[in-house]
Structures are given as C-alpha cells and as structure tokens.
Amino acid sequence: MNKLSINVIAIALGLAFSAGSMAEGISKTAYQTGKDKITTDYKADKAGCESLSGNKNDICVEEAKGKERVANAELEARYKPSRETRYEVSVAKAEATYAVAKERCDDMAGNTKDVCVKEAEAAQVTAKADAKAQMKTGEANATANEKTSEARTKASGESAEARKDAAADKRDAEYTVAKERCDAFAGGAKDECMETAKAQFGKL
Template sequence: MNTSFKIKSALLISALLALPVAQAATISKDEYKAGKTRISAEYKAAKAACTAMSGNAKDVCEEQAKGKEKVALAELEYAHSGKPADQTKVLTTKAKAEYEVAKEKCDDKAGNDKDVCVKEAKAAETKALADAKLGKQVGEARKDAAEDKRDANYKVAVEKCDALAGDAKSACISGAKAQFGKS
C-alpha cells in the first residue's frame, strides 16, 4: 500500500466520523438564574398592570400574565438543558396557557356563544397538544435516524478498512469502533 492511499483513507475516515456530532447550545447557570429573576420581575409588572382593570378584562389580563410567565420559564429551562423533552414541555405549556386565556375570554359571552367559544378553545388546545406530541415523535424518529446513519457510516468505515492490511487495518477498525461507539 502506498502512503498517499493510507493518508487519504485516514482523512476520509476522520471526515466520516465527525459528521454525526451535533449538540444543542445551552445557557450557563448564571444566565439561567438571571433569566428566572427577569421572568419573575416581568410577571410582577404584568400582574400589577392588571390591577387597573376590572371584571373579566382583569381576569384575562392576569391569565395572560400567568401564561406568559409559565411559557417563559419553560423556554428558559429548555435553553438551559437543551433536552428534547424540555422542548416538548415548551410546546405543551404554550398550548395550555393559550387555552386558559381563551377560556377566560369566553366568560364575556353567554349561552350557546359561550359554549361554542369554550369548545373552540378546547379544540385549539387539543390540536396544539397533538402537534407537541408529534414533535416529540419526530424527535424520537430523528434520534433513530441518527443511530441508523451512524451504523451505516460505521459499516462504510469498516469496509474501507478492509482495503488496508496488518496493523493499519487493525488501527483503522479500532478507530472506527471508538468513533461510532461500537465494541
């Protein structure tokens, strides 16, 4: 085997091994704490703004403030952890918050109009929760696809190692196993 071929093979294997690496960026613990403080302050200010209102408008305002706080906290948690489960929690929190606000707005109506309003709000929540669940399933499908791609790339790397001989082949296979998490 010529040296040029070995170098090219090693470079190709290195390139293939680097492909599946991707990680969500997360915020630091200090940024997380500052975010919680900011969200708390924004909630208090929004709730204070509701005191000038009365009746159902005040109730809607307070529900919007609560919903905004819950969504902001869920988004902050996702930004801190980067976990797909927290991303799904953001979507479900948004759906539930929007439902609570919509349901509160329905209190201004009466009779059948109110019943229709509540049913529409519930339907919108159900749709949003289904979309969040679908997003979770897509995330799981992506994980499975990433595993399939990693296995396929491993097989390609091992096949390329077969062109080598002796210690070079052993080193190539060991490198591929280490990179793709195979034993």
C-alpha cells in the same frame, strides 16, 4: 377561536420543532438571572392588571400567568436543550393560549359561550397533539439514524403511529366543537346537524 386559529397554532409548533440542532445550554448564572427577570416581569404585568375590573382583569391576569409559564419553559429549554424541554415549551404555549381564550369566553353567554369554550379546548388538544407527534417523530428519526435498517423501519412505523394518534385526537376535538354547535338548534334541525357532524367526522 376557529379552525384557522387551530391551524395557525399547529404551523407555529411545527416551525418550533423544525429548528436546527440543539444549542449548548446557558450557564447556571444566566439561568438564575433569567428566573429573576421572569419573576420581576410577572409581578409588573400582574400589577398592571389592577386598574382593570371584571373579566378584563381576569383576562389580563391569565395573560400575565401565561407569559410567565412560557418564559419559564423557554428558559428551561435554553438551560437544558432537548426534545423534551422544547416539547414542554410547546405545551406551555398551548396551555397559556387556552387559559386566555377560555377566559375571553366569559364575555359570552349560552350556546355561544359553550362553543367558544369547546373551540378553545380543541385548539389546545390540537397544539398538544402536534407537539407530541413532532417530538415522537424527532425521537424516531434520531433512533433510525443510529440503528440498522430493520430498526429504521420500526422507527418509521412509530413516527407514522404518532402522526395518526395526533390526527385522531384533533378530529375528536373538532367533532366535540361541531356537536356543541348543534345545541343551538332544536328538534329536527338539531338531529340533522348531529347527523351531519357524525358523517363529517366518521362517527356514524
């Protein structure tokens, strides 16, 4: 997991939220059929992990769980289309990606593993922050279209605040990763690394 991976996740979430108007929800029958299929697929995926051992088995199981979690969220979004359910899809994807990434870190050791875990956490924070900002922006824009110019100004401010909060969350997560990387050093080299990280992320 690296900064490129974080950016890719952020872009993917942006595309997910930029989709057109909400579609009409599926029927209850289709919803229940979908639930049954998700359960069947999960059991099959999990059974497929049984031939693996050690951390490979753990990763496989997390992938199966993540697939089930995302599928349920997507089904809910189709059944009850809304900004909130689309947001929950993005959260489910972020949590599933994090769970698998963290499990993969178990193949490592020492500071390399610590950095891997922090990068996975940073990617999750980034994905969730972007998803929340997109949802808040969508809500603000919807409100603005229905209200007076004064209300539109307020909604625009709320949207900007949501983006600002998301940016702050992402910078804090990236700073945590940078600090963890510094633990690979000692003495003056570690101090210099920490000072550089603080300067880069405005923590001086």
